[in-house]
Amino acid sequence: MRFKKGISLFVFVIVCIVILIVVNVFTKSIKTRQAEKMQNENVVKVIKRDLDEETTLRGVVTSEEIPIFSPVTAKVKNVFIKENNYVKKGDLIAILDDTKIRLEIKRKEREKQSLYKDLESLYTRLGECSVYSPFEGQVLEVYVKEKDVISKGSPICKVSKTDLVYLTVAFPKWLFKNIKQGDPIEIILHEFGQEIKGYVRSKSSVFYTDENGFPAFDVEVVLKERSIPLKARAFCIFEYNGQKVRSLNDGIITAEEDVIKSPTDGVVKSIYISKFSQINKNQLIIELSDDEITEQIENKKTQIEQIEEEISEYRKELSRFVIKATLDGIVSDVNIVEGKILNEGEKLAVIWNPYNLIFESKISELELDRIKKGQKVMLQFKIPGRIGVQEIINGTVEMVGSKPLEESKDTNISFYPVKIGFKSDRIKRGMHATAQIKVLIKQNALCIPVEALREENGKYYVWVKKQKTKNITKKTEKDKIVDEYGSKESYYNDAEKREVIIGESNKRYAEILKGLKEGEEVVLPQAYEKDIK
Template identity: 25%
Template sequence: MNKIKVVQLTKKYKKIIISLGVVIVIGGGIFFIKSKNSFGGEINSLSDYVRTVNLEKSSINNSITVSGKVASAELTSVTSSFSEKIKTLNVKVGDLVKKGDVIAILDDTNIKKEIESKREDISTEREKLKASYDKTINSLNTAKANKSLNSAEQDKLVNISKQNLDTANYEFENCKASFQSEESKYKTMISAIKDKQDAYDNSIKNRDNLYSAWINSGGATNSKAYEDYKAAQDDLSSKERELEEAKSLYDYDRIAGNYNAALEKYNGKLNVKQTAQSEYDSAVSTRAKTINNDDSEIATINESLKEINTQIQKLDKNDELKALEEKLEKTVLKAESDGKVTELKATVGSMTEGVIATIQSTDKLIISVNIPEYDISKVTVGMKAEISSDSLTEKIKGELVRISPTASQVENNSGFSADIAVNDAKGLFIGSKAKAEIIMSSKENVFVVPLDAINDIDGESKIFVKDKTGEFKETKVTTGMKNDYYIEISGAELKEGLEVKANVNLEEFDNNNFESDMGGGF
């Protein structure tokens, strides 16, 4: 029953309502309207009655109430990135779909032709690369075989030169020992005749010097210079005889002959050894160069094989073919989330263009609201909320999940847009209106009464409690948390079941404001 009807009924049946007494439920509070007079008395106005509430422990919320529209918290679009005709359309507006359901299928004829053509091109190119690969493999095998032959040949040459070097070294070492023996004898003999040899050499020098002096003096045979020269000549002859005698004594000719023969042989063997060493070094160097050349050729062929393999792999992962296959997959348009199809911009045979369908989740809903500027400082993201709507039989839970950082103008009122997530969306419908009570704080298991039940008497908060005689007794209370309708009270004399006077000015409770009182609630 709407508010206007309640007012009309109240006007029509005022006397009956007053005389009989009724229990009116307003916004969750229970009010008992009873006559002060006996049931038989004449009733003239609502001012003859008082409103009461039964005192019970309940909860009270410090909250603000906002209004808004129900919207989906998860909205996805089914789109096509290219233009093709729609071949099949599987949904209509209002259908419920699951993530992965096929929404529409596009005409894939041209794409399949392109894929087939591209695969043929790839197959032809693969055959060419395969032939090139096989040819290169043959070249690689030949190069490896050549390397094996060349290595064997070079190893053979190195071994021969090494054997020649070993033989030359052996013969040289044997010759060296014999030479050193003869050299030792020769040096001993030379040492033995050294004094005679030195005296002979010095005598030659002296004679030559005196001869030069004689010639330089004029060459006269009757001169002192000539006599000195002749004496030096005689001395040289004497020294020569002495040297020859010493050589004869120490067997000079035989020892010197043996030494010279040994030296000649030694030098010959040394030359052979040096030649063998040079030939061995050359063989080793040639072997290294040959193997390096073979390895270089093999490495070059392997690089060619690697490049061919790379090209083959590129064919297997051809970007153009991959793009076409991905395009083919995209001809099947699927839902990206669960929800209801709320918009459809396509028909069978039409060309796709951007968004084809819009899907909104019906399980994940939000209430889009506007929080007034004067309330924005009171709320924070994460606060709980209680949601009500004409489509709901009882309130459901929610949570404030977003507050805009900037204010905006909504219907001539400045405020901050915000979203309240719905915990259980059952019973709510996208686009419908809803109210949300954002709870800033709350208390449980406390006594609460309507705000107009509190009277300020001599600076103290008091309520009026009906006693056993039917009279209202003044009772002192302590007030606590309050909201737009209720206030928390406590006191030593309070207990559940007490009937408390709600001190409304009944003279103002006429037919003009009855509707607003009924709608306000507590």
């Protein structure tokens, strides 16, 4: 009986020992897995990702607001706006009295026309400085010489006009009504046995009795042919009703003489004719000095240009008397009535656009390089009366101030103004909003969390995982604070310390330029051990 009791006790003891061993092994296994899990949770891989950053701004909504000022001092003639009117860009705001400017333009126009008349007269005089023969012939006398000062109408030369020869003959009085100017007539040069065609140039209305006692009148006949010997005698035959009527006498063929006169005042510069020289029609015979006239012409041209510039300026000035809206928007602060005398620069009204709105905020100098003009922005507005409801509107950065705000001068950090433009027909001026600006710092950068970095003497280090830890040393209460450098029982036992060079960074990640490869694992710091349950 005692033997049986002993065996039962021995078996019981063995079973208890086995149970204790199993429990101990199981407990250690659980602790090991928990430790490995804990360590794995504090290890991250080195990966490539886009490095970006988000900046949040708080501010208030305003709008593009442009004051309108009087461009001139003048009386208000017409007003086309009222308070709170909606106007479009280019709409009339007001018209000012421009009577004085218009009168001045008319005066300048009259002055310009007078100058043009003077210029035309000078060009005429300039043309008259070159004197041309109005006909062909032979020079009989030359009355001027070079450097002579002559007046308008002074004789230049006497010319025998060889292109026009004539003779005068008498016809019976009864033929007077039948001979007309331009009628054809035959000239008989009986000394040379020639018959020449001619025409009646004129007839005299004076009747007389010739030496033979016949009533007669004189007819001047022009010869159509040239190279007729002058001073030759000839008679004429006029045909009337099939009857040929001979002149009562012979006439002497004569060349007409004429004196060419100066068309203007001047000094003889050059002479191109001499006595007995032959000249042709439109041949240059003398030139007068034109230096003074040319100078006057240039002066008149300069005066005309100045007048035209003045007129142009006055016309531009006229546009300043018509005041138009410079943008679409609502009119406010109207300070203009008909009949009022406005001073130049006086404020007339303000126009603000209810749809082209502006979110105004400020940004610190630490984030100033992260925001640029033209960046896209997401604006968040709380809708009044609707709890938890927000309206999201896209905007664009329109201005980043280059000068800090006055309010930041007495602080340790400067703030700069920021304006973000957006469009909305629901958001009103004065409403508050939050702006979210996402900035891409660098694409496809090799990154680790910033908390994995350690700085020593201006250099950066990380702990790089070598292999998975299978066992973890039991920590006492005293050793619960982690030794980051691995000098005791350490959280970093299975990692190596490595220097790295960092590049760009944001609040969460840092770019690694040198020291790590993609896929490697780095250990995140753990200041205190997590509780293992």
